[in-house]
Amino acid sequence: MSAALLGTERRTPPVAMRSGQAGAAALLDAAAVSTVRRRAALRPAPAGERPAPAPADPRPPLPPTARRRLSLLLADRGGAGGSSRRGTAPDLTELLPQWLAAADGYGYRAPEALLPELLDAARARTDLRPAALALAGPRALWLARLNDEWKFALRGIGGPAGFPVGDDPEGVRQQWEEGLFAERVALLTALRRHDPPAGLALLATTWSTERAEDRLMFLDSLREDLSAADEPFLERALSDRSRNVRATAAEFLSTLPGSAFAARTAERAHTCIGLDRTSGTTRIVVEAPHECDAAMQRDGVAPKPPSGRGERSWWLGQLVEATPLDSWRERFTGREPAAIVALPVADDWRTELHDAWCRAAVRQQSADWARALLGAPGAPSQAAEVSPAGSSRDLTKLLAVLPGDERARWVAEFIAAHGLSDAFRMLGVCAVPWAEPLGRAVVDALDIARDAGSYPWSFSGVMGLAERCLDPAAADRLDMLTAVTDEPEGASPGSGGYWSEAFQRLVGTLRLRATMRAELTPPPAAPAPAGETGETGRRTP
Numbered sequence: 434m435s436a437a438l439l440g441t442e443r444r445t446p447p448v449a450m451r452s453g454q455a456g457a458a459a460l461l462d463a464a465a466v467s468t469v470r471r472r473a474a475l476r477p478a479p480a481g482e483r484p485a486p487a488p489a490d491p492r493p494p495l496p497p498t499a500r501r502r503l504s505l506l507l508a509d510r511g512g513a514g515g516s517s518r519r520g521t522a523p524d525l526t527e528l529l530p531q532w533l534a535a536a537d538g539y540g541y542r543a544p545e546a547l548l549p550e551l552l553d554a555a556r557a558r559t560d561l562r563p564a565a566l567a568l569a570g571p572r573a574l575w576l577a578r579l580n581d582e583w584k585f586a587l588r589g590i591g592g593p594a595g596f597p598v599g600d601d602p603e604g605v606r607q608q609w610e611e612g613l614f615a616e617r618v619a620l621l622t623a624l625r626r627h628d629p630p631a632g633l634a635l636l637a638t639t640w641s642t643e644r645a646e647d648r649l650m651f652l653d654s655l656r657e658d659l660s661a662a663d664e665p666f667l668e669r670a671l672s673d674r675s676r677n678v679r680a681t682a683a684e685f686l687s688t689l690p691g692s693a694f695a696a697r698t699a700e701r702a703h704t705c706i707g708l709d710r711t712s713g714t715t716r717i718v719v720e721a722p723h724e725c726d727a728a729m730q731r732d733g734v735a736p737k738p739p740s741g742r743g744e745r746s747w748w749l750g751q752l753v754e755a756t757p758l759d760s761w762r763e764r765f766t767g768r769e770p771a772a773i774v775a776l777p778v779a780d781d782w783r784t785e786l787h788d789a790w791c792r793a794a795v796r797q798q799s800a801d802w803a804r805a806l807l808g809a810p811g812a813p814s815q816a817a818e819v820s821p822a823g824s825s826r827d828l829t830k831l832l833a834v835l836p837g838d839e840r841a842r843w844v845a846e847f848i849a850a851h852g853l854s855d856a857f858r859m860l861g862v863c864a865v866p867w868a869e870p871l872g873r874a875v876v877d878a879l880d881i882a883r884d885a886g887s888y889p890w891s892f893s894g895v896m897g898l899a900e901r902c903l904d905p906a907a908a909d910r911l912d913m914l915t916a917v918t919d920e921p922e923g924a925s926p927g928s929g930g931y932w933s934e935a936f937q938r939l940v941g942t943l944r945l946r947a948t949m950r951a952e953l954t955p956p957p958a959a960p961a962p963a964g965e966t967g968e969t970g971r972r973t974p
Contacts, residue, residue: 492542523942533564645675683733687755719782721745753789770805803834810847845874866904886921905947
């Protein structure tokens with residue numbers, strides 16, 4: 434202050450001056466810094482350590498139009514678009530997952546300025562995380578280490594590039610012993626993909642000292658690359674202190690057809706189930722277990738049934754579920770799955786037995802058994818089979834076992850025969866975009882429901898799925914459905930206007946999806962000018 438009042442020519446200011454800097458300029462610089470500190474109410478302190486620079490991401494940037502589209506989709510995710518199903522405007526919230534998947538398919542990287550919004554969106558919606566983190570790339574992980582709200586991203590490091598696997602065993606050991614739990618799970622997953630025996634050996638080093646809930650998560654990391662080499666470890670896990678760990682180990686062992694566990698469960702199940710030819714017709718007879726002994730409990734059979742279930746049927750279902758499905762061919766004299774499923778079952782055991790076979794087909798991913806248990810989609814009794822009385826089967830899970838094209842054909846035929854009322858969950862497991870027969874079956878069923886004057890709001894869920902899953906190429910042929918039609922006698926009041934709005938929104942959404950994909954398409958490469966090569970750009974002689 435004194436130097437400012439007297440003038441820097443009469444009093445040298447007591448501030449640091451750069452080489453060649455005038456005293457007045459140095460004084461004003463110091464005053465500016467002091468003012469900022471005072472306004473911030475911050476006491477001057479030594480500077481903290483700078484973070485390491487973010488890693489490079491060599492992937493190409495998004496085209497400008499696609500970048501603007503991503504910004505709009507992220508801005509709308511908390512708006513009213515996803516809460517109201519009236520009007521003709523597309524629901525941008527539900528289009529974000531498809532946009533992310535398409536962008537990942539082209540190998541683009543997310544704009545750095547949108548990474549925080551992208552991480553916030555992935556934090557709020559777990560279904561977005563795989564695609565969002567793939568698009569965000571290594572810089573998202575760099576940010577996640579600086580913000581606790583984004584720590585979830587560290588669990589998504591699933592490849593060898595994210596961890597010191599392979600050539601750095603000491604780094605692996607240190608990360609395993611000192612890392613956070615999420616980092617250890619990701620490390621084990623990455624190591625299992627890179628070297629499954631090494632991952633199992635690493636888990637065995639600390640298995641006995643881990644908490645029960647952690648052992649369960651670590652054990653689940655073995656699921657992806659499960660093999661016969663894991664059998665000894667899983668056999669030991671059958672004696673674990675945690676019931677959940679024991680059950681998971683038993684589930685994994687049941688998917689290894691040549692394991693000792695599979696042989697034990699097959700022997701028990703075959704003792705309970707066989708063929709009877711004495712009545713004049715060949716049928717399956719069942720004698721459920723009379724007790725759940727210690728050996729059965731060690732192999733994952735829970736002794737206490739849930740409320741409303743009998744003990745013997747509960748034990749039988751668990752045995753059949755864990756039995757290798759291929760073993761039933763031998764038990765039933767070489768019959769194929771469809772022939773076995775078609776056999777009558779004595780004493781009202783059919784539902785219990787078929788439910789257990791359904792769970793086994795899902796667990797063992799057997800398309801032959803899934804196909805046999807699903808049966809013909811157009812059969813008159815098939816609609817009742819979706820949820821038979823007293824049944825616990827889930828035909829949607831069975832459908833997921835079938836190849837994608839066959840799954841779509843089955844659901845299309847089911848809808849054509851039985852309508853949409855029982856097909857909503859089935860549609861959810863079909864590949865996107867829906868194959869043409871499936872898309873046509875859904876649209877035809879919606880059109881029939883509109884013409885019949887059905888209560889329109891009961892189909893809003895299917896209409897929402899159609900917006901996300903129909904092939905965008907179908908938009909033009911759906912234009913005819915957007916007109917307001919006369920309401921039939923007995924129809925819900927206002928249903929004609931609702932159906933018109935719904936079909937307009939469907940067509941608009943399909944066209945927007947087509948536009949979004951076009952925005953992501955890279956422009957065609959320009960031809961090389963005459964007299965130049967396309968590889969080096971050098972002019973030819």
